[in-house]
Amino acid sequence: MRQRHVSFLYIVIFLAIAGFLAASAVLAAPAPAGDRLSISGLVTDPMGKGLKEVEVEVLVNGQHIKPTGKEAEISTGKPGGFVADFILPPGTLPAAKVEVKAAKPSWKPIPATPVKVVEAGADAQGNKLFQAAQNLTLNRTITPGFWIASLILLLVYVVISLELMHRTLVSFLGAALIIFITYTLGTWDKSFYIISFDEAIGAIDLNVIFLLMGMMIFVGVMKKTGMFQFLAYKAYAMAKGNVFVLVLILQVITAVVSAFLDNVTTMLLMIPVTIEIAVTLKINPLVLLIPEVFASNVGGTATLIGDPPNILIGSYANLSFGQFVQNLALVCSVCLIITSFFFLWWHKKDYLKAEVKDIPRTIAYLREEYQITDKKLMIQSLMLLGFTILLFALHGFLHMPVSVAALVGSLILLAISGEDIVEMLEHEVEWPTLVFFIGLFMVIAGAEETGLFQMIANWVKDLSGGNLTTAIILVLWVSAIASAFIDNIPFTATMLPIIAFLNQTIPGAESGVLWWSLALGACLGGNGTMIGASANVVTVGLAEKAGYHISFITYMKACWWPMMITVTIAMVYLLIAY
Template sequence: MLKNVKISIIMLSLIFLAGLLAGTTAMAVPSNQAGDRLSVAGTMKNPQGRGVKEVEVEVLVNGQHVQTMKDEDVATGKSGAFLGEFVLPAGTLPAAKVEVKAFKPSWVPLEPTAVQVVESGTDAAGNKLFQAQQNFNIKRQITPAFWIATFILLLVYVIIAAEWMHRTLAALLGAAIILFISYTAGTFDKSYFILSFEDAIAAIDMNVIFLLMGMMIIVGVLKKTGMFQWLAYKSYALAKGNIFVLASILMVVTAVVSAFLDNVTTMLLMIPVTIEIAVTLKINPISLLISEVFASNVGGTATLIGDPPNILIGSYANLTFADFVVNLTIICAICLVIAVIYYVFWYKKDFLKAEVKDVGRTIEYLKEEYRITNVKLTVMGLALLAFTIFLFIIHGVLHMEPSIAALTGAMFLLAISRVDIVEMLEHEVEWPTLIFFIALFMVISGAEETGLIQIIAEWVRDVSQGNLTLAVIMVLWVSAIASAFIDNIPFTATMMPIVAFLNTTIPGAETGILWWSLALGACLGGNGTMIGASANVVTVGLAEKAGYRITFLGYMKACFVPMLITVALCNAFLLIATFVRPLAMSR
């Protein structure tokens, strides 16, 4: 009797379990048995026609969920495409109603949508083959994740601008909070899910990271040679004691060097030398330092590697070193000339106070003090730097990432020079800067995943009314003014997906002119205040360390007007280019 009861309980349990399975799986049969074979394919697209990745797709047959042949979930790939293969009881199709539904956090769920099924033949076993293919449009929705990602992004900006903590810590804290919320609240409620760890890692642009690392190593080796101090001595000797000519030469040298290294590194090398020269001439070093850092930002704008925003833009938009040189060198040269003229007059009273009594003796002193200390290392360093720049120029033809060129040049230089790589990695590679970029990519990705970037892009498109001229002006001036008060690196990272969106929605923007508007606005706008660009922050910090304090208002008073002048020149340049269209992205 007891045995029969146990058997009955087991049978009832199996029947109950079968009922549960029947409620969730429609007529599915093992893949190795006979039945109708159904393939459902398509693409999930946003309102702009671009594919949406990682959308969870569910197929319904007569209103019931069906599993794939391999019992795997169906999800879209990077291009937004998906494919699901199913086995149904023979005779189910084509009469059955087949529907597709989809879900992704921060997007409006796709309600069950009917798809047309057509017979495509039979397989070797005689099973009938059916297929359905259709594209679907899904829209963004405002969720708690959107507001959280927006708040974190703004908070990181405020912390960086107010200098409440180191910018690397601010970015890392923002990235950590985004991931923490995603895997706590987001685990229980998908409306709080911001960014997956996999997407956070994928958001890191390693091309930018390795490009910066490679150039830091090359510059670190060259620093050991005394070459940069020698350039300062040559500048003074060329000016022959004329302080106005000297200031102009120092600005030009700084701009040119910044174009082929980067403006932060250039200022790190030029600041000590400039202070020494200013002390020798008995003038305030600030008058030379501010004009130099302004020139460094102008010169760095002309090339892919000269300014961090350009590195970001070049990597994101697949722009080559030659693209930047061809399209931006002319306007940057014009802006540099205007800047030199402006600062020569702006600091005229300070320059007139210079004590230039014995020019020959001063030149001899500088010659002895600032000389190349390692000729062999200088030759090797310059040769490898030239080789690296050559690779930058042709990397578009070779389809080679710029980071490969930088790392190749850096590693060859370390190999032949026998400089200790451990010393270079410990003392010359600015790890806080690299980690800042890594964390910032994650924070920006969180804003992009939740829809903030798209909303801003659509606002710019709507305000410009799809007019390319208005879009060029808006991107340029918004970038310039914002970059003056917000570090231009995080701002540029935020704007890149916005510009990419505008390039696909505004007629004529496919030439790439909006990328140049962003580059010019972000790089030159960063000249406006002492926190607008990393080179500015470095200059102010080292000047204060040497005993020469530069106030926020003092810096802004000296730089904001010339910043507006240079941006206005860029505005005219870009408007001319909008109509004659010489600025075209090389692909």
């Protein structure tokens, strides 16, 4: 047995040495003689945005040539750039005709385009070096893939609104269908191609997913301290048992906090407190949660860091925190006041059903029952929550994704508190909500990749006709209605270059009013439906987890008209102020 092992070892050593010598021989072998050609370029859309996964083909005298050391075609990277090197027979250049072609599903292919080749010296072996650079612009085209992706997106929303299936299953099924069609019909005919698996995975906004996960862990740990019950008692005592005053207090607190935290984080912190208050009053928590999440979206609209679309706009247009507050805080305050009283009227019957008897005795009872149960853990939680909020506030300086701050804070809290991470992940992280977001991001990416959002953006640009008033109204209302039904993050990202173009071409737009139109439309419009904003989805998901279900239609009935009111107020403000 020992001799067999030794023999096997000798064989392994021999094969390793042979492989090393063969590799060395290949590396030492001189490269074949010939002209060296290096071609580079950038492929963009008409607005100058780089396009990835564009197939680029190089032709010499009409014949396709392959890059050195590569078998596949040349493909652009994420910024839209490509670089390729070729070895041609000696003397081919510069006389030969060199051309490039480019193609990508859902875009009009670029036919063979001549490129200028420039001699750039010679290498150590005497081979001549040549360089060429060619930038290309692709234009959209309507394909069967466009109609399929748009139809799937529409069906996802219809099925969710009619509650024919659970929204998580619907969004994930839609994502799976889009990718399945890409690799079946799209392989047979490129016009059916929608989005690759890699692009679909890349479309998942992990910043949102990990932010939610981190803050859910925070809330899960803080629940164990009794802090949320204590805050519920304090809010009830502050309102002195008056339900209407209590609702106003909750909305104002939520809006103010959302201006400095993102609205998703704010709702994750407010939901447990609100549910405790509702249980005390013996009313459905949703009649408190819906006005709160509406207020969180309005409050988040007022600042640079309050809502993801604002972060995108601020980064693209180089707008400061102060500029957002200066231009949006007033109109958001007016919207908050008016919609707060709207919800008092809308849910009046529910609030009147609240059990409010012997208020002093109830307050005394709550003071006794709703006490802090773990003061040490509460202090640890608040310190790390404060640290996390500080990192959020320093986003403009550190450029740290908010998800990193949330994960670092929550995981440090888990480590020092000794809480079981398995229990937290199993019971406190709302996985159906996270999976819903993952599926929805991929479905929306399919529609975006095939050109749906670009079509909407171009329609806004063409219809404005160079008139500032028309442009303000169009940008505001199109953004609002679109954001009520599709995620406002990719829509905002698509609109950014359009707004930049309009700012340069429409007289008077240099004031930046169209940026504020986009911010108000995208953020306020998200209030219209339960899937219009991330905070809405999180609120509905956690309410369901606590046993309180609300349908798509019921949510829309409660929020659609106040959303329309806020957008109308925003329109009047923009037209008067600018």
